[in-house]
Amino acid sequence: MNIKADKKDAKRATILREGLDIMRCRGYNATGVKDITDAAGIPKGSFYNYFESKEEFAVEALRMYHNEYAAPYSDVLRDQSLDPLERIRRFVTMRIDAVIHQMCYREGCFVNTLCQEMADSSEAIAAAVNESIHDLNSALADCLKAAQDEKAISQEHNIGELAEFIDNSWRGVITTAKARRTPQPLEGFRKYLFSRILV
Amino acid sequence: MNIKADKKDAKRATILREGLDIMRCRGYNATGVKDITDAAGIPKGSFYNYFESKEEFAVEALRMYHNEYAAPYSDVLRDQSLDPLERIRRFVTMRIDAVIHQMCYREGCFVNTLCQEMADSSEAIAAAVNESIHDLNSALADCLKAAQDEKAISQEHNIGELAEFIDNSWRGVITTAKARRTPQPLEGFRKYLFSRILV
Numbered sequence: 001m002n003i004k005a006d007k008k009d010a011k012r013a014t015i016l017r018e019g020l021d022i023m024r025c026r027g028y029n030a031t032g033v034k035d036i037t038d039a040a041g042i043p044k045g046s047f048y049n050y051f052e053s054k055e056e057f058a059v060e061a062l063r064m065y066h067n068e069y070a071a072p073y074s075d076v077l078r079d080q081s082l083d084p085l086e087r088i089r090r091f092v093t094m095r096i097d098a099v100i101h102q103m104c105y106r107e108g109c110f111v112n113t114l115c116q117e118m119a120d121s122s123e124a125i126a127a128a129v130n131e132s133i134h135d136l137n138s139a140l141a142d143c144l145k146a147a148q149d150e151k152a153i154s155q156e157h158n159i160g161e162l163a164e165f166i167d168n169s170w171r172g173v174i175t176t177a178k179a180r181r182t183p184q185p186l187e188g189f190r191k192y193l194f195s196r197i198l199v
Numbered sequence: 200m201n202i203k204a205d206k207k208d209a210k211r212a213t214i215l216r217e218g219l220d221i222m223r224c225r226g227y228n229a230t231g232v233k234d235i236t237d238a239a240g241i242p243k244g245s246f247y248n249y250f251e252s253k254e255e256f257a258v259e260a261l262r263m264y265h266n267e268y269a270a271p272y273s274d275v276l277r278d279q280s281l282d283p284l285e286r287i288r289r290f291v292t293m294r295i296d297a298v299i300h301q302m303c304y305r306e307g308c309f310v311n312t313l314c315q316e317m318a319d320s321s322e323a324i325a326a327a328v329n330e331s332i333h334d335l336n337s338a339l340a341d342c343l344k345a346a347q348d349e350k351a352i353s354q355e356h357n358i359g360e361l362a363e364f365i366d367n368s369w370r371g372v373i374t375t376a377k378a379r380r381t382p383q384p385l386e387g388f389r390k391y392l393f394s395r396i397l398v
Contacts, residue, residue, distance in 0.1 A: 025319075026228070027226065027228055027315070027316050029225070029226055029228050029229030030228030030229070030316075112315060112374060113315055113316075115374055115375075115377065115378045116226070116311060116312055116315050116316075116374065116377075117226050117229075117312075117315075117316075119377055119378045120224075120377065126378055129378050130378055130379060133375065133378070161387050161390065161391075162391075164375075164383075164384060164387055165372075165384075165387045165388065165390075165391045167371075167375075168368070168371045168372040168374075168375045168384050168387070168388065169364075169367070169368035169371050169372070169388075170371060171370070171371030171372075171374050171375065172366075172367045172368050172369060172370030172371025172372065172373075172374070173364075173367040173368070173370075173371065174371075175311060175314055175315065175367075175370050175371070175374075176314075176332065176363075176366075176367045176370065178314065178315075178318055178319065179314045179318045179325055179328050179329055179332070180329060184363075185363060185364075185367050188360050188363055188364045188367070189364065189367065189368075191360065191364075192360075192361075192364045192396065196395050196396055197391065197395055197396075
């Protein structure tokens with residue numbers, strides 16, 4: 001790779017970073033290409049040197065978001081030094097803490113936001129949303145399977161269904177926490193998860 | 200009330216109906232006042248004879264949506280001719296059918312959409328979202344309390360928390376069903392609700 005290509009990649013990453021920060025707060029439709037280029041300090045027209053369209057930008061921004069926010073959760077779920085239920089407990093605590101402290105309830109989840117706004121009208125965004133959901137769910141499913149193998153949860157659980165239900169449920173819980181700006185829905189989720197579901 | 204006021208009310212209702220149909224598909228930010236007035240067949244400027252702002256419009260549109268979509272669910276939950284768990288079963292089936300057949304997975308939930316986009320920036324919309332969530336949750340809580348009184352579910356459930364958890368979980372499930380365009384997340388929700396939670 002030559003220096004010019006490296007520079008282009010670095011600039012592309014800056015645009016993604018700045019644009020992601022705007023789009024995750026405002027949503028897809030309310031974020032114009034000009035908002036993104038203004039934030040990145042480049043002329044509007046040059047956006048298209050880096051991305052084919054706002055849609056392509058959103059797909060790449062979602063991947064960046066996924067790598068930064070979801071990857072650390074996968075790491076916890078795959079930490080073999082802890083027993084599987086403890087990994088899930090830490091995973092849930094990390095996610096709850098992130099909503100309360102890092103996001104201050106304000107941001108919701110970028111995966112959710114894109115899904116709500118765009119999954120219906122953009123196949124590419126729907127695919128990226130599904131890819132992100134699938135990646136974390138498969139780490140969770142592996143951990144649940146380990147818990148089942150250790151007889152820490154019932155043998156009756158279908159692991160794939162269980163992982164999906166937990167993730168789906170979580171998505172709704174953070175939406176409500178955002179609307180109410182209280183941790184109560186998050187705590188309710190934790191309580192039902194460990195007292196009723198993961199038994 | 201005079202004829203002029205009646206006519207104004209009727210026109211306001213038409214604008215709400217037409218605008219709601221657009222806003223629930225496109226979202227709040229992507230729906231301009233002009234989109235609403237074009238759909239209702241009135242000049243853009245006259246919008247403000249009926250609504251102070253797009254925000255006020257959205258609050259009223261959410262109330263209309265709530266009355267049309269959520270009220271029938273409350274009715275099922277309050278049907279004293281059925282035992283409480285059967286009411287909840289029908290309520291869940293109605294909601295699943297609505298997502299699959301009426302909405303063809305396409306619309307998501309207008310309450311969710313407004314919450315995601317606007318709960319953070321508009322106090323009025325956040326309040327209307329909470330009012331809508333609260334109304335259905337209280338009907339569900341009454342029904343769960345009746346089930347507990349009949350010993351159809353465990354005495355250990357805290358009814359308020361349980362109703363909230365079910366509703367929160369549902370919100371996430373429909374988001375995923377929308378992304379995937381399959382009924383699987385909805386069926387998973389039903390399965391876990393009746394096999395694990397409502398016992």
